[in-house]
Amino acid sequence: MVLALSVLVFILLRLAPGDPIDAYVNPASPLSPDAMQALRDRLGLDAPLPVQYFGWLRAAVTGDLGFSIQRVGVPVLPLVLERIGPTLLLMAAGLAIAIVVGITAGIISAVRRNSPTDIGFSVLAFVGISSPAFLTALLGLYFFSVQLRWAPSGGMLTPGAGFSLGDLLAHLVLPACLLSIGHAALIMRYMRASLLEVLNQDYVRTARAKGVREFFVIVKHAVRNALLPVITLIGSTIGIAVGGAIFIESVFNWPGMGLLLVNAVETRDYPVIMGATLVIGATVIVVNLLTDITYAAVDPRIQVA
Amino acid sequence: MTVAPVLDIRNMQTVFRIGGRDIAAVTDLTLTVEPGETVALVGESGSGKSVTSLSILGLLPKKVGRLAQGSVAFRGKSGETRDLAKLDAEALRRVRGNDIAMVFQEPMTSLNPVYTVGEQIAEPIRIHLGRSHREAAADAVRLLADVGIPDPERRARQYPHELSGGMRQRATIAMALACNPSLLIADEPTTALDVTIQAQILDLLARLQRERGMAMLFVTHNLGVVAEIADRVAVMYAGRIVETGRVAEVFAHPRHLYTKGLLRSVPRLGEASALKAAGTPLPTIAGAVPSLSNLPAGCSFAPRCPYAISACSAAVPPLTDTGDGQLSRCIRWQEI
Numbered sequence: 001m002v003l004a005l006s007v008l009v010f011i012l013l014r015l016a017p018g019d020p021i022d023a024y025v026n027p028a029s030p031l032s033p034d035a036m037q038a039l040r041d042r043l044g045l046d047a048p049l050p051v052q053y054f055g056w057l058r059a060a061v062t063g064d065l066g067f068s069i070q071r072v073g074v075p076v077l078p079l080v081l082e083r084i085g086p087t088l089l090l091m092a093a094g095l096a097i098a099i100v101v102g103i104t105a106g107i108i109s110a111v112r113r114n115s116p117t118d119i120g121f122s123v124l125a126f127v128g129i130s131s132p133a134f135l136t137a138l139l140g141l142y143f144f145s146v147q148l149r150w151a152p153s154g155g156m157l158t159p160g161a162g163f164s165l166g167d168l169l170a171h172l173v174l175p176a177c178l179l180s181i182g183h184a185a186l187i188m189r190y191m192r193a194s195l196l197e198v199l200n201q202d203y204v205r206t207a208r209a210k211g212v213r214e215f216f217v218i219v220k221h222a223v224r225n226a227l228l229p230v231i232t233l234i235g236s237t238i239g240i241a242v243g244g245a246i247f248i249e250s251v252f253n254w255p256g257m258g259l260l261l262v263n264a265v266e267t268r269d270y271p272v273i274m275g276a277t278l279v280i281g282a283t284v285i286v287v288n289l290l291t292d293i294t295y296a297a298v299d300p301r302i303q304v305a
Numbered sequence: 306m307t308v309a310p311v312l313d314i315r316n317m318q319t320v321f322r323i324g325g326r327d328i329a330a331v332t333d334l335t336l337t338v339e340p341g342e343t344v345a346l347v348g349e350s351g352s353g354k355s356v357t358s359l360s361i362l363g364l365l366p367k368k369v370g371r372l373a374q375g376s377v378a379f380r381g382k383s384g385e386t387r388d389l390a391k392l393d394a395e396a397l398r399r400v401r402g403n404d405i406a407m408v409f410q411e412p413m414t415s416l417n418p419v420y421t422v423g424e425q426i427a428e429p430i431r432i433h434l435g436r437s438h439r440e441a442a443a444d445a446v447r448l449l450a451d452v453g454i455p456d457p458e459r460r461a462r463q464y465p466h467e468l469s470g471g472m473r474q475r476a477t478i479a480m481a482l483a484c485n486p487s488l489l490i491a492d493e494p495t496t497a498l499d500v501t502i503q504a505q506i507l508d509l510l511a512r513l514q515r516e517r518g519m520a521m522l523f524v525t526h527n528l529g530v531v532a533e534i535a536d537r538v539a540v541m542y543a544g545r546i547v548e549t550g551r552v553a554e555v556f557a558h559p560r561h562l563y564t565k566g567l568l569r570s571v572p573r574l575g576e577a578s579a580l581k582a583a584g585t586p587l588p589t590i591a592g593a594v595p596s597l598s599n600l601p602a603g604c605s606f607a608p609r610c611p612y613a614i615s616a617c618s619a620a621v622p623p624l625t626d627t628g629d630g631q632l633s634r635c636i637r638w639q640e641i
Contacts, residue, residue: 202414208364209409210429210480211402214394224419300419300464 005281006060006274010053013270019045020069020268043069056274065275070267076275079260084279086156087256091238091245093172094179099234102184103227106191110226111218113196121188128185133178133244137251140178150174154253175252179244183237190233195226228299235291239284309380310337311488311520312361317375317390319353319360327373328598330356332544334375335624338488343514343521345531345552347567348541349594354524357541358490361389361522362405363397379405382487403433406481410493412473416465422449423461426480433484448479453509471502475509482513489514492524507534528571532556540564543595543605546624550631560633560641562610566590604634612637 021039031039040046044055059066065076105125109118145153151174152158158167198204199222207221208214246258253259257276264272296302319331331353338344346354359365360372361379377389381404389397401407406429409415416425426448427441436444442461449457452475465473474494481489491510495503511534514521523535531538531552539549540563548561559565569588580587592609595601601608603618610617616636624632627639635641 202409202411203417205364206407206409206415206477206480207417207428209362209401209407211398211400211432212428213398213432221417221420225417298419300421301466 001285002278002281006278009274009277013273014049018268020270066271068269068272070269076271080275080279083257083260086254087245087258090175090254090256091241093176095183095241097176098180098183098187102187103191105188107195107223109192110195125185125188128181133247136181137178137248140174141251144174156255175248175254179248183241186237187230187234190230191226194229195222198222198226224298231291231295231298235288238287242280242284308339310339311380312338313378315376317360317377318373319356319370320373321370330544330597331360334546336539338520338522340520341518343523343535345523345525345535345538346541347525347531347538349526351594352541353544354541355492358492358522358524362401402429403484404486405488405490406486408477408481408491408494410496412470412477412497415477416473418465421462421464422476426483429483448483452479470498471505474498474506485517486519488520490522495530528567543600544597545634547634554629554631560627560631560638561635562612562641563606565641
């Protein structure tokens with residue numbers, strides 16, 4: 001999987017017009033074509049693509065992701081690893097909010113089906129699913145940071161203030177909430193549909209016939225079964241959450257992978273792009289594996305092989 | 306009979322609200338179940354027999370179905386008689402699984418797939434009898450042994466999907482018996498099972514009923530099962546009881562054309578080959594069950610009845626005593 005991803009990213013990168021040299025050279029003081037050619041030779045950018053790819057791969061399997069072309073002399077691996085932490089933090093916070101809000105709202109909606117509460121939640125979810133991230137991110141930034149001044153407008157920590165958990169959380173809340181909107185809406189819709197289906201199942205009637213309190217009929221007997229398809233959904237949205245996180249990071253100047261990746265793409269910094277996508281890809285795969293394990297823990301019919 | 310019945314339903318009507326209109330699924334149902342007795346409720350799909358059993362416990366689908374009229378007097382374990390139709394949701398919940406328990410048709414789907422069998426049996430014991438987790442778990446194992454499940458300690462720790470169909474139905478019976486109910490409602494408990502397993506489950510229910518002296522309301526469409534397990538039978542057609550009485554008498558002398566038709570359409574051993582040789586098919590009842598939203602005037606069965614006369618469509622015939630406690634909703638019962 002990771003290998004296929006690296007081939008794909010490699011090919012797509014080379015298909016894009018321009019190269020690091022074009023991006024590096026200041027248009028105001030152009031280099032001669034000869035000098036640019038010499039630079040390309042030195043970086044190996046002229047070698048045939050398979051040679052370049054396997055050269056990269058041979059080093060990558062030993063953990064050597066090469067050096068950044070733009071930040072001369074900076075190795076890619078530490079650069080990427082230093083950025084993965086903040087991104088994972090942002091994504092985890094966003095998804096945690098999405099899961100809690102989405103599942104709670106989904107349960108309430110299903111239990112109070114067709115009530116004003118249900119319709120209200122459904123309209124909100126519809127708006128949430130339909131709002132593009134660039135819009136919600138910018139609007140959120142404008143209202144909550146600029147107008148209301150409830151939250152800082154960017155960064156992860158207040159510069160020069162030293163580390164404190166409160167400061168980190170204050171910076172985290174707004175981007176995490178904005179990241180969670182679309183996911184919370186999607187999870188809510190799925191949870192509602194799934195729970196409505198489960199509430200019609202025979203074993204829910206059995207639970208009622210046993211004299212189980214209605215609250216526990218829902219929470220104990222129905223919700224756990226209804227969660228199964230929602231867990232699958234959450235697993236598959238994590239890849240999408242990476243995309244969202246990249247966007248939110250660039251809006252909120254969050255020092256994560258997204259910002260690194262956007263800068264690297266702008267400057268055609270091939271080794272950094274390759275390294276970053278590799279680490280993101282591996283993370284998504286690991287998270288999906290965790291999802292499958294969670295699924296097996298919730299559903300006894302799935303055997304952990 | 307001098308003993309007060311466990312269950313005494315009078316003139317019960319259950320309606321479903323469909324498309325803004327109330328449709329009666331059960332009309333004017335009067336039925337009693339004596340202590341230790343088994344009463345079978347027989348009928349085709351849509352005749353209202355399952356709805357009757359759900360109405361008793363207030364398990365009708367919310368907002369759609371409701372018990373609109375009549376009373377459901379029930380004498381619980383405490384000896385106190387109450388009208389279940391008038392109880393609030395919380396009081397009714399305390400009756401469910403405690404004084405009255407239910408066994409459903411589909412053992413495959415009526416157990417929760419994500420909890421162990423033992424946990425599901427222990428649950429009503431904790432809820433109604435206030436036992437601890439440990440005590441209830443031990444009770445669950447004992448109940449599994451009681452319903453004839455070998456190696457009950459291991460089975461209690463297993464999930465429903467690890468048990469066979471017959472085994473699961475035994476487990477749901479154990480669950481129903483957990484709080485020693487005075488009435489067991491069995492809604493087609495053998496329909497989804499293999500014939501050999503059916504016989505085992507019937508034997509099991511009969512044995513448990515004898516041992517515990519519990520009353521049973523047995524819902525089925527299978528007349529063979531009725532003959533095997535029930536003392537009395539009530540035949541339902543289009544939401545009404547059309548005939549009721551002791552099983553032996555109703556089977557020997559049906560006093561309603563519908564009952565007679567049903568009994569005639571049951572193939573008997575040896576009969577099929579004789580019929581085939583004679584070139585006559587197995588007798589059936591001509592026509593189809595009328596739609597509940599569009600019942601014919603008068604006797605619902607009249608359009609399919611070979612004995613029907615104009616008086617049959619004039620008014621719904623009352624249940625008439627045909628002697629020996631047998632009741633029929635047919636105005637020409639004497640001629641049958």
